Every structure is written in C-alpha cells, then in structure tokens.
Amino acid sequence: MLLCALLGLAALAASATPALAQTAPSAAEAAAYTGLLAAAHSGDLGQLRRLLAGGADVQVRDAMGRTALHIATFARQRAVLPALVQAGARLAQLDNERYDAVTIAAVAGDEDSLRLLLSLGASAALTTSRYDGTALIAAAHLGHVGVVRQLIAAGAPLDHVNNLHWTALIESIVLGDGGPRHQAVLRDLLVAGASTQLSDREGNTPLALARARGHTAMEAMLRQAGAR
Template identity: 55%
Template sequence: MFRFLLLAVILTAGTAQAQTAPSASDIASYTGLHLAAHEGDVDEINRLITTGSDVDIRDLSQRTPAHVAAFASHDDALIALANGGADMNALENRVYDVLTIAAVADDPEMVSLAMELGNAPDLITSVYDGTALIAAAHLGHHDVVARLVEGGAPLDHINNLAWTALIEAVVLGNGGPDHIKTVQILVDAGADKSIGDRDGVTPLQYATSRGYAEMIEILQ
C-alpha cells in the first residue's frame, strides 16, 4: 500500500518539483552573462568574461549563465562559459545542474558536452536526491540514458524514494518503446535487477504487475 500512496504523491507533486526554465519576465530582466547565455552570444560571453564579469553570477532562481545556456540549448555558449571558468557542477534553486537539465530536455548532444566540460555524471540532483540518469530513465529518454551510461553515470544509485533508474523506468514509464529501450540499455550495462524499493518490490515485479511483456522478458 505504501508504494501506491507514494506513487500518487509523486505524480501529483511532479509539476511542482519539475525544472523551471527562465520565464519571460526572467529573460526580460537579464543583463550581462545571463542575457548573452540565453541568446547564445559567444562573442559577448567572451568579452564579458575578459572584462571581469562573474561567470557564476546567479539570477533570482539561483541559475548561473551555464544553467541558462543549457535551458536555451546553446552548446557554444556553454563551451565559452566553461572555458571561462564556469562551475559546471553548480546547482540552481531546484537542485538541478546543467547535465540534468539537458537530460530532461532529451538533448543527447548537450549531455555528452556537459560531461566533457566537467559536469560530473554522479552528481546528486533534484529534491529527490537523484541523478541525471534517474531523471532520463524516468522520462524514457533512451538516447540520453545511453550517453550517461557511456559517461560513467552510476547505474544503481538509489534516490530518497528508494528507487533506482531501472525502477523509475518501469514505475514512472508507460511501458512503451522508449521506456523499453531504456530498460534494455540499463540491463545491458549491468544495472542490478535485484534492487527493490522500500517494500522490496523489484523492477521485474513492477513490470509483471503492469503487464509490460517486453520489459518482463528483459528483466527475467
């Protein structure tokens, strides 16, 4: 019973805990590096860094210019900021880093880039004490999951809901092709199929209870 109540709470609260990209009012207020990052203006980023601007300056939601560049999917801007000394492991007020922002956005190229620029794949993110891999698995972003696995993301990290990436791919997925591919990638990479939730329920048991035949075959 506990796990079903927990799932209901998560689904209800999901929107409240989700990442929040800069709003129209945030963007209208941006100046300096935040504005240049949002616009992807590499020349302006380089000029501002050269003249002494704080590369990790925060907006009202504690986003750095690197976070803003990630939300805007500006790879070149992110590179310029990293080259200028930006903290690639900085967390904004919802406890997200660049890597998890890119993972949730289903942006495989930025995911790989963020790791190349020093964003740690094992960084603990979100109010659920998760990782970028758990976030991507939850959403069925299998291309991102593959990049994160290749980059060394921890396969069996357990968040504060007592769920791994593999459990989330089953519990919070829809049993469709994207989540099936996610489960396959995780299993092939060596994710521990035996890890259960707080009640000891395993990914296979969850898949069985939902009638997810393809996942059952992978998890058996």
C-alpha cells in the first residue's frame, strides 16, 4: 500500500516538476522585448547601463511578471546581474509563478549564476513556487549536487516542508532515481543535519520511503545516520 501511494504522489509531483513549473521566456517573447528587458536577455551590458543611467525602471516586468533580473538569470547572462543589482533590482522579487532568481538558477543547475547571485546578497531561504517550496527542495528533487552544496553553505532551511508535505531530504528520495547524484544529495543533507524523522503527510519516514522505492543505497545511508 505504501509503495502504491508513494508512486501515485510521485507521478502527481513529477507531472509538474520545478523545471516545467518555471516558464522561461519563449523565443517569441524574447524577440518582442524592448529596452531593459531586451538588454537583459541579450546580455548587452553597455546598452543596459545606458538605459539605467537614463532612468529606465529596473523593476519593469513582462507579461509573466519577470523582471530584467529574472530574464537575465534564465538566459544565463551573468555579466548584467551585478549592474542590475547595483541599480536596485530586488533579488527577492518573485515572478508570476512565484520564482526568484535563485530558484531559477537552482532548477537550471546553473551553479555559476547561483554563485554570483548569492555573492550579490540573494537569499537561499525564500519560499518559492506553487509548491511553497525552496530552491534547496527543487535542487534536491533534480539531483543538482553542486547547487545543493551551495545552498546548504548559504544557509538554506534544511527542513522546510512544502505543500506536498515533503522536505528536501524526502524529495531526494521520493522524486530521485536512487542513483549516484541523488545519493550525493542525500549524503550532503545528512551531513548538514537535515532531519531523518520528519515524515510525509501519511506519516512515512524517509527510511520507509527509501525502502518502498527500492533505493537500497539510500536506505543504508539513512540507517547509518540513525534514521528509524
């Protein structure tokens, strides 16, 4: 029964993964951008600086609520990020789908943009997405090991519970494939002190979930960490 329920929840969540829940600018949207949004998308730092010096609104949004900071992060145009922040771009701003730049970079597995955003003062602790999750939960789900390590080091909340009633540790098990990347994520979370006792909505512990999923290596890691 546990396995059936688990697979049903996993299928539900996987049908709207963080990667799909985010919507990057389409080619048509990008082609229609003007002004600051166009400069951010193309990474034209000179034009972006000229526009900002001329009084362009650094918080201007597109139809999806994306600011220039969101757009530059989606496009991996790192050169313009410091200029936007220096001009007053709000690092904690969410787009219409409730994503901030940190979570956008985390979902993309974009370690370089994430490192830069964190160095500019972005928070790893925001509650984001339709799942009331965090960048750490999204990265754990997707097995982005380097991103997970950065977020842990930046103080991301280890035991935040999203509206599926899953933590980052639980998502690494429930939505992971049990392979090396998700094992590494689980190991990093355990070393950092993530709880092995917080359960899902049905009361299943991470150990029970790993066992039900047949993730034997993860089950062994959890037992070694004292999980019950």
